[in-house]
Amino acid sequence: MPPRKAAGARKRKPAPAKRTQVSKAERLERQKQRRALRWRLTAVIVLLLGLALFVVLNRGGEDDAAIAEVEASGACAYDTRTDEDPPSDGDVDDVEPAEPSFYEPDDELPSDLSLIRAMRQGFVVLWFDPETPVDEVHPLSDRFGRDLIVVPRPGMTTPIAVTAWKRRALCASIDQRAIAAFVDGFRDRAPEKGFL
Numbered sequence: 547m548p549p550r551k552a553a554g555a556r557k558r559k560p561a562p563a564k565r566t567q568v569s570k571a572e573r574l575e576r577q578k579q580r581r582a583l584r585w586r587l588t589a590v591i592v593l594l595l596g597l598a599l600f601v602v603l604n605r606g607g608e609d610d611a612a613i614a615e616v617e618a619s620g621a622c623a624y625d626t627r628t629d630e631d632p633p634s635d636g637d638v639d640d641v642e643p644a645e646p647s648f649y650e651p652d653d654e655l656p657s658d659l660s661l662i663r664a665m666r667q668g669f670v671v672l673w674f675d676p677e678t679p680v681d682e683v684h685p686l687s688d689r690f691g692r693d694l695i696v697v698p699r700p701g702m703t704t705p706i707a708v709t710a711w712k713r714r715a716l717c718a719s720i721d722q723r724a725i726a727a728f729v730d731g732f733r734d735r736a737p738e739k740g741f742l
Contacts, residue, residue, distance in 0.1 A: 612731025619724035622708075622717040632673045632699055634709035638663040644671075646692040648684065651676040655697060664695055665711045668734035672725065673699040673707040682720050689726070693733045711736035 613624045628634040636659065643663040644656035656664075661671050670690070674683050676698040687696045699707070706717035708725055710732035717724065734740070 615727035616724045619721040621721035622724040625714045634714045635712045636662045648687040649697040651698045668736045668739040670710045671695045675705045
């Protein structure tokens with residue numbers, strides 16, 4: 547029979563290493579940091595979306611205000627048909643823009659395409675029936691200077707039309723306030739803006 551071992555200290559299981567506890571703490575810290583990062587990214591995305599929505603809604607608000615003021619005159623009506631006579635948009639990539647000026651019926655008139663190109667650069671065009679007295683149109687040209695190109699156009703359905711890039715108002719008479727609202731609302735708002 548083998549000798550008995552003396553009773554003594556038993557071997558104990560080693561205590562769990564602190565490394566496991568540290569790893570768990572590190573894991574929790576990383577999770578906490580990831581959650582915080584997700585919240586920050588979500589907040590930034592929500593802020594950017596809110597800002598984009600604000601810009602879009604306010605841009606439309608400017609259009610709506612200008613259109614409402616044009617139509618409040620009773621003499622002018624905003625028209626959504628941009629390819630009608632006179633036009634307010636078209637393919638004009640290879641066309642030289644019309645020079646800002648007041649063109650009288652006897653002058654050499656710019657082509658429709660060159661006027662459309664000028665609108666694409668942010669200019670506003672006031673078209674008037676040649677039978678309209680020029681002295682009624684001159685004050686608008688003086689008021690807006692080079693922002694407004696004034697040109698006669700025979701055969702229009704209304705005595706006055708005002709156009710900007712993809713925007714148009716038709717007027718039964720010269721209404722300074724309505725035309726000024728249109729010019730103020732839509733000048734330099736075109737794909738190639740910055741020429742004014």
